[in-house]
Amino acid sequence: MKMSGAHVVLECLRQEGVKHIFGFPGGVLLPFYDALYDCQDIEHILVRHEQGAAHMADGYARATGKVGVCLATSGPGATNLVTGITNAYMDSIPMVAITGQVRTAVIGKDAFQEADITGITMPITKHNYLVKNPEDLARVISEAFHIARTGRPGPVLIDIPFDVNKQVIEWDPSTYPKKVDIPSYRPNIRGHEMQIRKAAQVIAEAERPVLYVGGGAISANAQKEVTELAERCNILVTTTLLGKGAIDETNRLSIGMLGMHGTAYANHAVNNCDLLIAVGARFDDRVTGKVDKFAPDAKVIHIDIDPAEIGKVRFADVPIVGDVKLVLKELLKHVQPRPWSEWNDQIMEWKKLFPLIYPKDGKLYVEYIIDQVGEATNWNLIMATDVGQHQMWAAQYFKCRKPHHWISSGGLGTMGFGLPAAIGAKVACPDSTVVCISGDGSFQMCTQELMTASVYELPVITVICNNHSLGMVRQWQDLFYKQRFSQTSLEASPDFVKLAEAYGCVGIRVEKPEEVRPALEAALKVRKKPVVIECIIPTEENVYPMIPAGESVSEMKQRTDLEELKASLNTDSEAWSFSEEDKVLSEYVEEAESVQTP
Amino acid sequence: MTIGNLMMTQLEHHHVLTALVENHPGVLARMAGLFARRGYNIESLTVSVTEDPAISRMTIVVAGDSMVLEQITKQLNKLIEVIRVVDYAELPSxxxxxxxxxxxxxxxxxxxxxxxxxxxxxxxxxxxxxxxxxxxxxxxxxxxxxxxxxxxxxxxxxxxxxxxxxxxxxxxx
Structure with a gap:
């Protein structure tokens, strides 16, 4: 049938099962948006800044495992996507970004709003396309989705010039490729049989094994297999920032996150293990610190879908290239049960010696806020974060129970990611509770997306941990730059409650620990509005434990008051309690509901 | 991008790689970008069409030890349009x-x-x-x-x- 390029694109997206696109229109996208006007099957979420669109598509993908789709016009629209695309690339998130481009006839002539976006995004996409002929659209789109979601997932960009969208061609939608085969792209998903057997043998021989699980286990949906391996062999599991959710963190075999701000016991475990089983993890520098001193006595089994990750940072004694889920399934056929070991007792001992702990001294700490968010939701929520101290505290204290419940910018560390990512997650999972943990610095980088959440009546809860500073940079200045706090004060900030209200959201300010839970309970009752809870927290708090950049476990810094806190933990249980704060709670509920009525 | 005064006999840490790639526009930019971005040192690079007009052949002389070479080969293979990479150091050639x-x-x-x-x-x-x-x-x-x-x-x-x-x-x- 005869249809325009834009109609072909929409039909292809429909056939790919796309339900939502996050985008922002512009001149060269007029034919596309015109076609979209009649489109029933795909909901377009109009963002306020293209960066938001990319992060939303990213959050959408992280919450579901499906390919997120974002759309921007040529030139500035496209370049505004760049941060979001890079973020998805660094964390291997499946995404298709579609950009408008100037007419083919004027490409390369510095036309109005022209930017060479395929050139710009070459190093930050898994692949990209400039479609110069509408006949190629269907093939390119099918390839883009295939590439984005298979192998090591990643973002793919499709640049479509104005005339390609506009031109009418003869196309039969039933010819849309159901199966894609790119001869030069055939990821190896089945691990090598011999290597898998060897891995099983190495596991059987190990005395002090540890599982080190990364985001690859989440993208492969391998929670069941990771847990089964851990339980059968009684191997404790540490996850990376992106691996959170690969095992239920309330499982006794979970020892939390490792790395720079990981738990001391996870880091000690890795440092002293004789076998490190790396599953979908890439030995990032925030995990390893000084590479030579990372797990120095360990043999390494490295399972990853991307052959280039194997041996990139750390030599692998048993390299296995393949899909984490399939490889683990195969491995489980060969591994024998192992009893709980003395080695595990040793790790538990470290856990007692160096617990994650914070003071209950009447001040409001992020650790406490995270605990309360968890308890208020029975730890059944999607938690998105921004980047900085609050992110690390969230990673330490959020007991992630399911894959896709933790959405955080790892590789790129993108401030401003949290809110739009949470919005994307909420669009994908409207029935899930979505809470964004943010900071006063990060939040102000994509604040405008509150409007998007407001317009689409998305009850995303944003908790701004306001320490009136750029906390993580401040922490480094505090520890390594002689307290010369250069340009990290955010003393002058907007009134976040009023700001929230100005965007049509519910705003709540919290200054004391006992106000946290009521505020959360109130926020959870709001059905059709985003909620912003501003928590005023101390400025001078630092995140511990901390292994300084490029150092090893032996340089780990602990809280100076660790011993006191441990002692107080044994004597008085809770200095104060929130359970009898029903009065305050009802007050907040009333307030929230009164704001909610249109 | 020439070998200059270096003689191949001195080039113990130099490798000759051949990559067969889809003959698409932009492939060379992708390859060159990859080398620049990952800090690999190209000594020379030649590109031409092969017996199959849909496929181009790139011959790349690079410096680096075997770890670097392994990474280069793997990263090249990750490019969607790269069909195959062969290291001629291993082969009579x-x-x-x-x-x-x-x-x-x-x-x-x-x-x-x-x-x-x-x-x-x-x-x-x-x-x-x-x-x-x-x-x-x-x-x-x-x-x-x-x-x-x-x-x-x-x-x-x-x-x-x-x-x-x-x-x-x-x-x-």
């Missing part, structure tokens, strides 16, 4: 390069220069009043040597193609 050298050729020097060219089995493909253009093919070492011998006459200009490689015997890339 023929390596060739072509150079065009424009050298001063005063009448008194001409016969000497012609002798040198003959010894190196080169050809004089252009003769001006005061210059020759010499075409010579061979391994990089041979080209380095003729350049050295022609230097005293005054080399005005030189261009080299960079190495291309092919495995000996029935094996293909």
């Amino acid at each position: 023929v390596l060739r390069e072509l150079a065009l050298i424009k050298v001063n050729a005063e009448p008194r020097d001409r016969s000497e220069i012609m002798q040198i060219v003959e010894i190196f089995r080169g050809r004089i493909i252009d003769m001006g009043e005061r210059t020759f253009i010499i075409e010579v093919t061979g391994g990089s070492e041979k080209l380095d040597k003729i350049r050295e011998l022609l230097n005293p006459y005054g080399i005005k200009e030189m261009v080299r193609t960079g190495i291309i490689a092919m495995a000996r015997g029935p094996r293909t890339a």
Whole structure:
């Protein structure tokens, strides 16, 4: 049938099962948006800044495992996507970004709003396309989705010039490729049989094994297999920032996150293990610190879908290239049960010696806020974060129970990611509770997306941990730059409650620990509005434990008051309690509901 | 991007890689970008079409130890349009390069220069009043040597193609 390029694109997206696109229109996208006007099957979420669109598509993908789709016009629209695309690339998130481009006839002539976006995004996409002929659209789109979601997932960009969208061609939608085969792209998903057997043998021989699980286990949906391996062999599991959710963190075999701000016991475990089983993890520098001193006595089994990750940072004694889920399934056929070991007792001992702990001294700490968010939701929520101290505290204290419940910018560390990512997650999972943990610095980088959440009546809860500073940079200045706090004060900030209200959201300010839970309970009752809870927290708090950049476990810094806190933990249980704060709670509920009525 | 004064025999840490790639626009930019971004040092790079017009063949000479080489090979393979990468260090193979050298050729020097060219089995493909253009093919070492011998006459200009490689015997890339 005869249809325009834009109609072909929409039909292809429909056939790919796309339900939502996050985008922002512009001149060269007029034919596309015109076609979209009649489109029933795909909901377009109009963002306020293209960066938001990319992060939303990213959050959408992280919450579901499906390919997120974002759309921007040529030139500035496209370049505004760049941060979001890079973020998805660094964390291997499946995404298709579609950009408008100037007419083919004027490409390369510095036309109005022209930017060479395929050139710009070459190093930050898994692949990209400039479609110069509408006949190629269907093939390119099918390839883009295939590439984005298979192998090591990643973002793919499709640049479509104005005339390609506009031109009418003869196309039969039933010819849309159901199966894609790119001869030069055939990821190896089945691990090598011999290597898998060897891995099983190495596991059987190990005395002090540890599982080190990364985001690859989440993208492969391998929670069941990771847990089964851990339980059968009684191997404790540490996850990376992106691996959170690969095992239920309330499982006794979970020892939390490792790395720079990981738990001391996870880091000690890795440092002293004789076998490190790396599953979908890439030995990032925030995990390893000084590479030579990372797990120095360990043999390494490295399972990853991307052959280039194997041996990139750390030599692998048993390299296995393949899909984490399939490889683990195969491995489980060969591994024998192992009893709980003395080695595990040793790790538990470290856990007692160096617990994650914070003071209950009447001040409001992020650790406490995270605990309360968890308890208020029975730890059944999607938690998105921004980047900085609050992110690390969230990673330490959020007991992630399911894959896709933790959405955080790892590789790129993108401030401003949290809110739009949470919005994307909420669009994908409207029935899930979505809470964004943010900071006063990060939040102000994509604040405008509150409007998007407001317009689409998305009850995303944003908790701004306001320490009136750029906390993580401040922490480094505090520890390594002689307290010369250069340009990290955010003393002058907007009134976040009023700001929230100005965007049509519910705003709540919290200054004391006992106000946290009521505020959360109130926020959870709001059905059709985003909620912003501003928590005023101390400025001078630092995140511990901390292994300084490029150092090893032996340089780990602990809280100076660790011993006191441990002692107080044994004597008085809770200095104060929130359970009898029903009065305050009802007050907040009333307030929230009164704001909610249109 | 030439091998310059380095001789292949000295190039223990140099590798000749061949990549078969889809003949699409932008492939070269992707390859070059990858090398720049990951900090790999390209000594030379040649691109041309193969017996199959849909496929191009790139021959890349890179510096680095075996770890670096492994990463380069893997990263190249990750590019969607790269079909296959072969390292010729492991294979009995023929390596060739072509150079065009424009050298001063005063009448008194001409016969000497012609002798040198003959010894190196080169050809004089252009003769001006005061210059020759010499075409010579061979391994990089041979080209380095003729350049050295022609230097005293005054080399005005030189261009080299960079190495291309092919495995000996029935094996293909």
